[in-house]
Ligand code: SF4
């Protein structure tokens with residue numbers, strides 16, 4: 001298939017960006033989106049041009065490193081799919097693809113399609129951990145976790161930190177990501193000692209990083225490649241409210 005790309009090019013964080021038009025004469029429908037970009041980069045380098053900078057690591061939908069906006073949709077048009085797992089058979093011969101980086105004040109563009117997502121790391125550093133004795137592994141049945149709580153914790157833990165929720169939200173809110181991280185640990189006995197302090201610290205850091213607030217658009221949930229639900233945001237808000245009113249002895253029921 002033949003495609004026309006309009007790719008965001010930006011030499012550095014402070015440079016002015018623009019959309020570069022690139023004709024791609026031959027794309028295999030079996031290639032992944034990133035393999036297509038690899039081919040385009042070969043084409044650009046053969047023509048003596050600078051290749052397009054973009055992030056990737058696992059290329060298996062598990063690391064959260066990749067992620068670009070394709071025709072206005074974070075991770076492209078296929079639901080519940082990361083950019084690296086998107087294949088070219090989902091596009092048509094002759095399509096025009098506008099490829100841009102995540103857009104958000106907190107995710108500064110570093111170069112072309114690469115953004116700085118270290119704000120997420122700082123949010124995790126602020127509270128996304130547990131206090132646990134080090135040493136040998138504890139006895140497996142020492143901390144029983146109910147099946148329903150374990151399933152909910154696992155669903156929240158599926159967040160790969162890609163940032164598509166931020167890119168999709170009109171407010172550039174990071175609440176789906178932060179909510180997932182808080183809800184994951186709030187479901188487990190290991191997460192209880194710092195549970196409410198964690199909610200305060202992570203939300204404070206989220207605000208410091210310049211992310212917006214949630215106004216219930218739901219674009220984050222629609223864009224998330226891992227099916228993270230907005231119930232994680234309600235859960236985060238419930239823990240935050242409890243932290244501020246001091247009723248932190250409530251059990252770890254679903255909020
Ligand atoms: S909540 Fe979904 S979209 Fe947001 S960072 Fe996690 S996996 Fe990515």
Ligand code: FES
Pocket residue numbers: 055056057058059060061062063064065066067082083084085
């Ligand atoms: S490269 Fe790891 S999720 Fe896409």
